[in-house]
Amino acid sequence: MSGGAIPLSFRESVERTEARIREACRRCGRPREDVRLIAVTKYIGAGEMRELLDLGLRHFGENRWQQARPKWEAIGDEAVWHFIGHLQTNKVKDVIGRFTYLHSLDRLPLLEAVQKRAALLGIRVPVFIQINVSGEATKHGLKPDELPAFAAKAAECPNVRVEGLMTMAPHEADPENTRPVFRRLRELRDELNERAILPEPVRHLSMGMSNDFEIAIEEGATWLRLGSVLLGR
Numbered sequence: 001m002s003g004g005a006i007p008l009s010f011r012e013s014v015e016r017t018e019a020r021i022r023e024a025c026r027r028c029g030r031p032r033e034d035v036r037l038i039a040v041t042k043y044i045g046a047g048e049m050r051e052l053l054d055l056g057l058r059h060f061g062e063n064r065w066q067q068a069r070p071k072w073e074a075i076g077d078e079a080v081w082h083f084i085g086h087l088q089t090n091k092v093k094d095v096i097g098r099f100t101y102l103h104s105l106d107r108l109p110l111l112e113a114v115q116k117r118a119a120l121l122g123i124r125v126p127v128f129i130q131i132n133v134s135g136e137a138t139k140h141g142l143k144p145d146e147l148p149a150f151a152a153k154a155a156e157c158p159n160v161r162v163e164g165l166m167t168m169a170p171h172e173a174d175p176e177n178t179r180p181v182f183r184r185l186r187e188l189r190d191e192l193n194e195r196a197i198l199p200e201p202v203r204h205l206s207m208g209m210s211n212d213f214e215i216a217i218e219e220g221a222t223w224l225r226l227g228s229v230l231l232g233r
C-alpha cells in the first residue's frame, strides 16, 4: 500500500457503523432492534467473513452465486445468507435452498422458478420484491405501478412468502437526495398492506447502503445492506 490511510480493523469499522446506526435510530425515535444489518461480503473471502462472525455478525449478503459459492461451502449454516443481486433463472437451483432470503425478486419468470424450486425442496422462501423506484435504466426492479399485479401473482405461490420490498437508491453526492426514493418504497409497502393484496401484511423494507443508510433508517428501513462502510473501505 503506498501512502494510503491505514485501513481500519473490522472491529473498529463495525463499531463505528453501529454507532452511526444507533444515532440515526435515536434521531427518528426508532428502537435499534427495528433495524437489522446484512454485512455485504462480496468484497471479501471466507477467512475475513469468519472475523465478522467472531464480531457477532450473522447475516451475510452476496450478489453472485459463482463468487459466493466457495464462501458458502466454507461457512454454510453458521451464517444466514441473503441473495441481494440480480438472479438469473438458471441459477435458481443453486441459490434457493442455500440462501435463506432473496432480496431481488424482480420479474414473473423468476417468481415462477423460485416457486417451483421451493416446492421441490419443500420449503417456503422469504422474498423481497425489488422495485426500481428511481427509474434508472441501469437498475433492476419492477416499476412501482407494476407492484400490485405482481404481488397478486406472488400471493398465488404457496412456497413464496413476501417479507418486504427492496430498492437501491441512485448514488448521490449528497445522500439527502436519496430520501424521496426511500420514502416512496415505504409508501408502496403501506399501499400494498392497505389493499391487502397479500395474505399477510408486508413488514420489511430492504434499503440503505454505505452511502445513504442513515437516510434509509429515517425513512423506515428494516434491513440495511452494508458493504464498504462496515468493512472500513
Ligand SMILES: *Cc1c(COP(=O)(O)O)cnc(C)c1O
Pocket (backbone or CB within 6 Å): 040, 042, 063, 084, 085, 168, 209, 210, 211, 225, 226, 227, 228, 229
Ligand atoms: C454491493 C451491494 C450493497 C452494498 O454496497 P456498499 O455501498 O458497499 O454498502 C448493497 N446492496 C446490493 C444489492 C449490492 O450489490
